[in-house]
Amino acid sequence: MKTNEEKIQLLYEVFSPSAPIENTELFIGxxxxxxxxxxxxxxxxxxxxxxxxxxxxxxxxxxxxxxxxxxxxxxxxxxxxxxxxxxxxxxxxxxxxxxxxxxxxxxxxxxxxxxxxxxxxxxxxxxxxxxxxxxxxxxxxxxxxxxxxxxxxxxxxxxxxxxxxxxxxxxxxxxxxxxxxxxxxxxxxxxxxxxxxxxxxxxxxPLMNLEEIAEIIYNSLDILQLKAEADFISKTVEYASGFPHYVHLLCKFAAKRAISSNSPIITGEHLNVAIKYSIEDSNHSIKSSFAAAVKSARRQNQFQDVLFSCALSKVDSENSFGTSDILREYNRITKQNAERESIAYNLGMLCKEERGFILTKVGTAKKYRFRFTNPVMKAFVKLNIHNTIIG
Ligand SMILES: Nc1ncnc2c1ncn2[C@@H]1O[C@H](COP(=O)(O)OP(=O)(O)O)[C@@H](O)[C@H]1O
Ligand SMILES: [Mg+2]
The missing domain is CATH 3.40.50.300 (P-loop containing nucleotide triphosphate hydrolases)
Known part of the structure; x- marks a missing residue:
C-alpha cells in the first residue's frame, strides 16, 4: 500500500492538466x-x-x-x-x-x-x-x-x-x-x-470520446490505488466534454482532496471542491469571456440560463446546436414554456463582443445554428452549471 505522501507525489505525475503526456503508461486511446x-x-x-x-x-x-x-x-x-x-x-x-x-x-x-x-x-x-x-x-x-x-x-x-x-x-x-x-x-x-x-x-x-475520457480516470486511479464513486466518474466524463485537460484538472483536485482527508474513495463532495478549484484555475480568457456573457443586474439572469442551455444542448457532428435544441433545455431548466422569440435576443447578443463573443453563428441566414467560439468553453460552462446548482 502506498502512503499518503507517496500518493500525493504520484498525483502530480499522473495528472498533468497543463503538460502533454510523455509516458506511454499514461497515454490513453x-x-x-x-x-x-x-x-x-x-x-x-x-x-x-x-x-x-x-x-x-x-x-x-x-x-x-x-x-x-x-x-x-x-x-x-x-x-x-x-x-x-x-x-x-x-x-x-x-x-x-x-x-x-x-x-x-x-x-x-x-x-x-x-x-x-x-x-x-x-x-x-x-x-x-x-x-x-x-x-x-x-x-x-x-x-x-x-x-x-x-x-x-x-x-x-x-x-x-x-x-x-x-x-x-x-x-x-x-x-x-x-x-x-x-x-x-x-x-x-x-x-x-x-x-x-x-x-x-x-x-x-477529434475531441476524446467518452470511453477514452473514462479510461484516463480508471488508469490514473489504478496507479494511485484510489477508487471513485460511479457518480464522480460519470459527472467528470460529462463535464470534461471531450477535453483531456479538464479530466486531469478535475481528477487532480478531487484526488488530492480525497487523499488529504484519508478517504480511499473519491466522492461527490470531493468533486464539488474540485469544480470550484478548476473554475478558478481555468484560463484567463475563458473566465473573462464567460463573465462578460452572463453579467446581469437581475436576480433572474436570462443570459446565464440561455448560456447554460447551450452547453446542455444536443450537438451535431460539427458541434453546433440549433435554437430548438437550446429552447428545449431552456424550458427544462427554467421550468417555463417559452417560445423561440424569448431567447432570440440573448442568443444574438451572445455572439457579440460585449458578451465575450462566447457563441458563433454558423450556417446560412435561413438555417443558422450556434457553436461555442472556443470549444473548451463548453466544459467551463458545465462546471459552472454544477457549481451554481450546488453552490
Ligand atoms: N491520450 C491522452 N491520454 C491522457 N491524457 C492526455 C492524452 N492526450 C492529451 N492528454 C492531456 O490533455 C492535455 C492536453 O494535451 P496536449 O497534448 O498538450 O494537447 P494539444 O497539443 O492538442 O494542445 C494535457 O493535460 C495532456 O496531459
Ligand atoms: Mg500542443
Whole structure:
C-alpha cells in the first residue's frame, strides 16, 4: 500500500492538466491516429498532417510516437512565432545524430566510429532542394515532426515546407515529415497545394470520446490505488466534454482532496471542491469571456440560463446546436414554456463582443445554428452549471 505522501507525489505525475503526456503508461486511446501514423511511416514517400483544436492531445500523441516506433530515428521540433524555414530545419537536424563506422585506411587499423551531424548548406536562402541534398547519402529512416506549425506566420516557410514534402516524397522516400498544428483543416495549416494531395495523409485529432475520457480516470486511479464513486466518474466524463485537460484538472483536485482527508474513495463532495478549484484555475480568457456573457443586474439572469442551455444542448457532428435544441433545455431548466422569440435576443447578443463573443453563428441566414467560439468553453460552462446548482 502506498502512503499518503507517496500518493500525493504520484498525483502530480499522473495528472498533468497543463503538460502533454510523455509516458506511454499514461497515454490513453488514439489507436486510429497511431495506426495512421504507422501507415504513413511504412508507405514510402508518404507524409502526414495532424490537425485539431487546442488541447485535444496533439503534442501528447507526438511525444508518444518516438516511444512506439523504435526502428526509426525521430526528431521532434516545437515551432514558434519567430521561426522560419531555416530555423526549424536547423533545430530538426540538430536532433539527429548517426554513428558511422569509418573504413580503416591502413593495414591492421581498426574501424573507428564517428558521429555524423547533419547541416543545412551555407547558402543565402536554403530551400527544398538543399534539404533534399542532405539526405541523399543517408540510408536511415528518419521521421521529422514539426509541432505547433500553426504558430509560424511566415508564408514563405509554409510554401517551402510544402515544396520540401513534395521533393522528399519523389526522391527520398525513407524520410517522413509530420506537421502538427491547431487548425480545422489541413489547408488552414499548410496552405493549398494540389501537388501534395497524393503524398500527404490527413489525420484529424477529434475531441476524446467518452470511453477514452473514462479510461484516463480508471488508469490514473489504478496507479494511485484510489477508487471513485460511479457518480464522480460519470459527472467528470460529462463535464470534461471531450477535453483531456479538464479530466486531469478535475481528477487532480478531487484526488488530492480525497487523499488529504484519508478517504480511499473519491466522492461527490470531493468533486464539488474540485469544480470550484478548476473554475478558478481555468484560463484567463475563458473566465473573462464567460463573465462578460452572463453579467446581469437581475436576480433572474436570462443570459446565464440561455448560456447554460447551450452547453446542455444536443450537438451535431460539427458541434453546433440549433435554437430548438437550446429552447428545449431552456424550458427544462427554467421550468417555463417559452417560445423561440424569448431567447432570440440573448442568443444574438451572445455572439457579440460585449458578451465575450462566447457563441458563433454558423450556417446560412435561413438555417443558422450556434457553436461555442472556443470549444473548451463548453466544459467551463458545465462546471459552472454544477457549481451554481450546488453552490
Ligand atoms: N491520450 C491522452 N491520454 C491522457 N491524457 C492526455 C492524452 N492526450 C492529451 N492528454 C492531456 O490533455 C492535455 C492536453 O494535451 P496536449 O497534448 O498538450 O494537447 P494539444 O497539443 O492538442 O494542445 C494535457 O493535460 C495532456 O496531459
Ligand atoms: Mg500542443
Amino acid at each position: 488514439r489507436r486510429t491516429q497511431i495506426a495512421r501514423v504507422r501507415d504513413i511511416i511504412e508507405e514510402r514517400g508518404h507524409h502526414g498532417v495532424i490537425y485539431g483544436g487546442r488541447g485535444v492531445g496533439k503534442t501528447s500523441l507526438a511525444n508518444i510516437l518516438s516511444m512506439i516506433f523504435e526502428n526509426i530515428s525521430i526528431a521532434k521540433v516545437t515551432c514558434n512565432r519567430t521561426d522560419n524555414f531555416v530555423t526549424i530545419w536547423q533545430k530538426a537536424l540538430k536532433k539527429i545524430r548517426f554513428v558511422a563506422q569509418n573504413q580503416p585506411v591502413g593495414f591492421n587499423t581498426k574501424p573507428e566510429n564517428s558521429i555524423i551531424e547533419l547541416y543545412l548548406p551555407d547558402v543565402e536562402s536554403p530551400d527544398a532542394s538543399d534539404v533534399e541534398a542532405i539526405f541523399e547519402n543517408i540510408p536511415d529512416n528518419i521521421l521529422f515532426i514539426f509541432d505547433e506549425f500553426d504558430s509560424i506566420s511566415d508564408e514563405e516557410t509554409k510554401i517551402k515546407m510544402a515544396d520540401t514534402i513534395k521533393v522528399l516524397s519523389d526522391n527520398n522516400p525513407h524520410i517522413t515529415i509530420i506537421i502538427i498544428g491547431i487548425a480545422d483543416s489541413v489547408t488552414k495549416l499548410i496552405g493549398e497545394h494540389p501537388s501534395l494531395e497524393r503524398c500527404v495523409r490527413q489525420i484529424e485529432m
